[in-house]
Amino acid sequence: MSAHAWHPIAAARDLPPRHVFHAKLLGQELAVWRADDGFINVWENRCLHRGVRLSIGLNEGQELKCQYHGWRYASRTAGCTYIPAHPEGAPARRIANRIFPVIERHGLIWSALETSPDDLQTSLPPDPLVLREIAIDAPAAIVEPLLAAYDPPGHGPRPIFFIQPTDSESCVIRGVVPEPPPTGALALLRLHDAALCALRDVAEQRPAA
Amino acid sequence: MPDPTTANLWHPIAACADTPVGTPQRTTLLDTPITYTLHGEGHATAASSSMLPVLIRYGYIWTSLGTPTADLFDIPEYAEPDRRRFNAASVSVHVSAPRAVENFLDMSHFPFVHTGILGAEPHTEVKEYDVETSAERDEVLATRCRFFQPQPSTAADQGAEVEYVYRVPHPNCAILYKSSVIDETRRDVIGIFVQPVSQERVRAHMLVCVLDDRSDDETIKRFQQTVFGQDKPILENQFPKRLPLDPRAESPVRADRVSIAYRRWLSAKGITYGVIPAA
Structure with a gap:
């Protein structure tokens, strides 16, 4: 599980307008938010001032506002733009949060902990059916072989699965169906949801290697 | 240990x-x-x-x-017979003791966390105040702390610029003195006494010792519980949970001078429990 590789961290639908989504990748907590112009920000989930999670902050469209002292950080740069305790002075330029790279593709939001990985290599059509994510209290290494053998009866087109390694003890299965049939999407979602929940039960009961 | x-x-x-x-x-x-x-x-x-x-x-x-x-430590005002004095609440919080104390010393969160009660935008500025660490009394003292408050206490009918004094006479206990709306020559006293359950969990006990001739005990308690109930989710979303004592670990501004003095005082005392000591 490389820090340089792209991993899914959210579904595109997790980022409705003016929301801040709490994600985690390889032990790193992330605050993920879509600005009003559509730009997706993936930041370390801590205000630089006193360490409060930015995922409980307010998405104000072009800035994220911390809940504790109202510090504001700009979309794209994550630079602090305003410190309400000192409204007259401009914040020191060095106050900028840590940002992570981002790609929105196939209905998922992708990121990497280390910068400048190669482009995300997938060969999926642009609008697949995105399954509900399944959070699993077991490491990715235990989930991988279970997914390789995944074959629920009557599932139609096979989903493509990506595993989001949240930390060394847990992961999230994110599945997409590349070319869903024109009708019956709900039944397909239900079928996979039930099968993946069963897979989760198996994964969580298996002792870690 | x-x-x-x-x-x-x-x-x-x-x-x-x-x-x-x-x-x-x-x-x-x-x-x-x-x-x-x-x-x-x-x-x-x-x-x-x-x-x-x-x-x-x-x-x-x-x-x-x-x-x-x-x-x-001494709180002389506790002996004054006309004060309302009692424990307003004992609240479990998933945070270290010094993070809870530091939040108690902080004015600049009032407009954002205690909106409409202890602060309100656009009155966000923290004016210059004085901080000293007294070697003789072994405590951190912040004076001339002024802040506009929409509802300073249960005895208040309207907003006012309120003056605070903060004392930290114990690594896990702090006391604030704020202008009384009843008697301008005296001050309300509120204390936070933090019981460190572990390095990252506490019970915060809140003492009120205030001048209020019109509110019953339940009203005064509910006011303090409302305020602390607003602080609790902030404290539980602070990371790391232990207070970093290295001055470069977080980004203080002028409004944080009392927090800087408090962290330095804890360092000088050699405290390692509930903190991340400076390297």
Whole structure:
């Protein structure tokens, strides 16, 4: 599980307008938010001032506002733009949060902990059916072989699965169906949801290697 | 094991008014299970694997896992007979003790966390105030702290610029003095006495000692519980949970001078429990 590789961290639908989504990748907590112009920000989930999670902050469209002292950080740069305790002075330029790279593709939001990985290599059509994510209290290494053998009866087109390694003890299965049939999407979602929940039960009961 | 300074402190473990008389109670202090009993008439006993020293002061039972080298700090106002004095609440919080104390010393969060009560936008500026660390009294003191408050207390009908004094006479206890809306020559006193359950969990005991001739006890308690209920989710979303003492670990501004002094004072005391010591 490389820090340089792209991993899914959210579904595109997790980022409705003016929301801040709490994600985690390889032990790193992330605050993920879509600005009003559509730009997706993936930041370390801590205000630089006193360490409060930015995922409980307010998405104000072009800035994220911390809940504790109202510090504001700009979309794209994550630079602090305003410190309400000192409204007259401009914040020191060095106050900028840590940002992570981002790609929105196939209905998922992708990121990497280390910068400048190669482009995300997938060969999926642009609008697949995105399954509900399944959070699993077991490491990715235990989930991988279970997914390789995944074959629920009557599932139609096979989903493509990506595993989001949240930390060394847990992961999230994110599945997409590349070319869903024109009708019956709900039944397909239900079928996979039930099968993946069963897979989760198996994964969580298996002792870690 | 807690550092020696922390082990030798007096720590609050319960409010007397919330403790049944004559029945042994359990709590945890510095990762150590404690049994204590309030016997009435200002007498209590406490034990872990052996008997512990006990003090009853300001309406609370205090104990120590070590040998307290000093008496507990003084709050002279507590003796004034016309004050309303009681424990407003004892609240469990998933945070370190010094993070809880630092939040208590902070004015700049009022407009954002206690909106419409202790602060409101656009009145966000923290004006210059004075901070000293007194070697003689061994405490951090912040004075001339001024802030506009929409509803400073249960006795207030309207907003006012309120002046605060903050005292930190104990690594896990702080006291604030704020202008009384009833008597401009006197000040309300509110204390936070933090019981470190572990390095990252506390029970925060809140003492009120205020001038208010019109509110009943429940109203005064509810006001404090509302305010602390607003702080709790902020504190529980702070990371790291232990307070970093390295001045470069977080990004303080001028409004944080009391927090900077507090962190430096903890460092000088050699405290390692509930903090991330400076390298």
